[in-house]
Amino acid sequence: MRSDFAIIEAMLVLMPPNESLLPAPGRGQYDRRLPRERRLAEQHERLLAATALSVARDVSPSVASIVRRAGVGRNSFYEYFDDVRHAVGAAQAAVLRRVEQVLRDAESTARTPGERWRALARAWLSFTEDEPEAMLLVLAIDARASGAMSSGATVLQAALVRSLETLRNAGVTSPPAGPERVLAVAAVGEAFARALGRARIAASGVPDERGERASSEAWEREELERSLVDTAVRLLR
DSSP: OGGGHHHHHHHHHHSOOOGGGOSOOOTTOSOTTSOHHHHHHHHHHHHHHHHHHHHHHOSSOOHHHHHHHHTOOHHHHHHHOSSHHHHHHHHHHHHHHHHHHHHHHHHTTOOSHHHHHHHHHHHHHHHHHHOHHHHHHHHOOOTTSSSSSOHHHHHHHHHHHHHHHHHHHTTOOSOOOOHHHHHHHHHHHHHHHHHHHHHHHHHTTOOOTTSOOOOOOOOOHHHHHHHHHHHHHHHHO
16 A cells, blocks of 8 residues: 555645545445546545544544544554554645645736735635635644744745745845745734634634634635735835
């Protein structure tokens, strides 16, 4: 099974994890016309999506909660992961790859600095709105890490740095914004995405099992998007 990982990982880039695949089809209901690698990739995808859901909604994510959400057996879990921590790391890595690709795609549609920052803000918050559990998974701050930024915010920070490099390459004469300003914009984006993600989960009607008080504030993506773009314009121009 592990020899198939390279094929599975390559297919997952084209098959972003999503809750619509949960749970797995019942016994005998799999589409046998699909290649074996495709079926393995879908099973792996279900486990990644179930892991994100468990981290977002369960007080203490466990193998039992993950396989219950995925609709697969414990043996299937252990074919891919050693334990919950391994599964969480794999799910985070998969989401980070997707977020980075979403931001790069957004960059390619814009020319001016303002257009690029609007595109980045829209892509960043739209991903959060569509897949709040996935985004919150990569916005979690690891207490063992040296920095105070989440891995998700680091991806946004890198996109902002690329936007400034594009300005320099275009011969813009104004002095480039310092790293502390880029960090500030990324931190605002992180805070907005975290608030929006939690609000979307609360609005879904799914009970919050983490023991945290869900925000009753109605965060709107469009309003947050405008504020994030305004922050970027003020600090980076």
